[in-house]
Amino acid sequence: MRHSEQQLRAWMTGGLDGDAAAHAALLRALVPLLGAFFRRRLSGADADVDDLIQETLLAVHEKRATYDRGRPFTAWLYAVARYRLIDHCRRRRATVAAEDLADILATEGFDNQVSARLDVERLLDGLPPKQARAIRATHLEGLSVAEAARTSGLGESDVKVSVHRGLKALAARIRGGPPS
Amino acid sequence: MNMDTEQLIIRLAQDVPAVRRHAVARRIALGMACGAVVTVALVLALLGIRPDLATAVHGFPFWMKWAYTISLGALAISATARLARPTGVSLKPLWPLAVPALLLTGIGIGELARTPAQQWLAMWLGASWKVCPWLVLMLAIPIFIGLLWSFRKLAPARLRAAGATAGLAAGAWAATIYCLHCPEVSALFVLTWYSAGIALAALLGALLGPKLLRW
Numbered sequence: 001m002r003h004s005e006q007q008l009r010a011w012m013t014g015g016l017d018g019d020a021a022a023h024a025a026l027l028r029a030l031v032p033l034l035g036a037f038f039r040r041r042l043s044g045a046d047a048d049v050d051d052l053i054q055e056t057l058l059a060v061h062e063k064r065a066t067y068d069r070g071r072p073f074t075a076w077l078y079a080v081a082r083y084r085l086i087d088h089c090r091r092r093r094a095t096v097a098a099e100d101l102a103d104i105l106a107t108e109g110f111d112n113q114v115s116a117r118l119d120v121e122r123l124l125d126g127l128p129p130k131q132a133r134a135i136r137a138t139h140l141e142g143l144s145v146a147e148a149a150r151t152s153g154l155g156e157s158d159v160k161v162s163v164h165r166g167l168k169a170l171a172a173r174i175r176g177g178p179p180s
Numbered sequence: 181m182n183m184d185t186e187q188l189i190i191r192l193a194q195d196v197p198a199v200r201r202h203a204v205a206r207r208i209a210l211g212m213a214c215g216a217v218v219t220v221a222l223v224l225a226l227l228g229i230r231p232d233l234a235t236a237v238h239g240f241p242f243w244m245k246w247a248y249t250i251s252l253g254a255l256a257i258s259a260t261a262r263l264a265r266p267t268g269v270s271l272k273p274l275w276p277l278a279v280p281a282l283l284l285t286g287i288g289i290g291e292l293a294r295t296p297a298q299q300w301l302a303m304w305l306g307a308s309w310k311v312c313p314w315l316v317l318m319l320a321i322p323i324f325i326g327l328l329w330s331f332r333k334l335a336p337a338r339l340r341a342a343g344a345t346a347g348l349a350a351g352a353w354a355a356t357i358y359c360l361h362c363p364e365v366s367a368l369f370v371l372t373w374y375s376a377g378i379a380l381a382a383l384l385g386a387l388l389g390p391k392l393l394r395w
Contacts, residue, residue, distance in 0.1 A: 016198065
């Protein structure tokens with residue numbers, strides 16, 4: 001199955017914190033993604049694709065310190081894969097189109113997930129801080145209303161009302177209506 | 181999944197040490213610092229500290245030279261740190277390097293205005309123009325080697341650019357250390373001959389980058 005940017009990133013940061021199981025889960029999840037990436041760009045040559053998958057897994061492992069925890073994981077992954085592909089073709093004296101990272105993320109279907117997160121942050125910034133905090137806690141960080149109330153020092157009903165009003169305002173803004 | 185791939189993953193998952201935050205910056209700082217220690221030792225052993233250093237640090241030229249070389253060194257090293265990640269492909273971080281050069285040019289124009297025209301050439305060439313660029317280049321080599329060591333754990337995608345900025349950083353920090361020896365005082369001297377040495381180091385890095393920074 002195909003994993004989301006969020007899941008891959010969670011495994012990656014887990015591995016960076018020393019969690020070997022998360023690291024193994026990440027590498028396993030990358031095999032089909034890298035397979036699709038290389039197959040799309042090397043027509044035929046299955047042996048080459050397998051080599052490239054392994055070389056890239058090795059590079060992801062050895063160069064994992066160059067991933068910045070605050071940035072999208074898939075952008076880093078495809079930058080590594082792109083370098084491995086270019087290096088592979090250089091060794092075989094073949095040519096390959098050097099695509100932009102933004103184009104690669106679009107082709108592989110990760111551009112929306114990377115930019116969606118940024119869009120959500122931008123929308124939340126337009127809300128009153130109390131509502132934005134309540135929505136972040138309950139909808140992005142996955143806290144229950146009771147937990148969110150405890151961490152913010154508000155009453156549960158206050159959190160519920162803030163989430164409700166905030167989501168209503170966001171919906172209005174996305175539809176292009178005036179902020180209520 | 182291919183059996184070899186599965187075995188590779190099992191093998192890699194046995195070696196997962198925690199990675200500290202800012203690992204890239206730490207690695208670059210460590211490589212550079214080790215190289216700089218060697219460069220300081222070379223200056224002490226081969227060139228010697230300028231005898232009037234204690235009085236020079238109270239004057240403008242010494243700090244003008246350091247402000248120039250240190251700002252170039254800091255900008256070059258931050259550009260190198262960006263290019264050390266596979267996602268770092270933009271060369272825009274290099275533009276600020278023009279600022280110290282322009283400021284020093286401004287000081288140089290002031291110097292020309294205050295100096296009679298027949299002394300311009302002597303001021304520009306100083307006493308050491310023939311050796312200055314080459315000494316800066318030589319002193320840059322240990323720092324460059326230190327940075328090459330840093331890059332063994334890093335993942336630059338643009339090898340020539342990363343080599344050039346690493347060379348530039350090595351040259352600028354070598355020039356900073358060379359200031360402990362060099363008694364020249366003219367802004368135009370520094371702008372020409374120091375910059376020439378730093379540029380030679382950047383050129384060396386650009387030539388070697390594609391070969392030595394591959395991963």
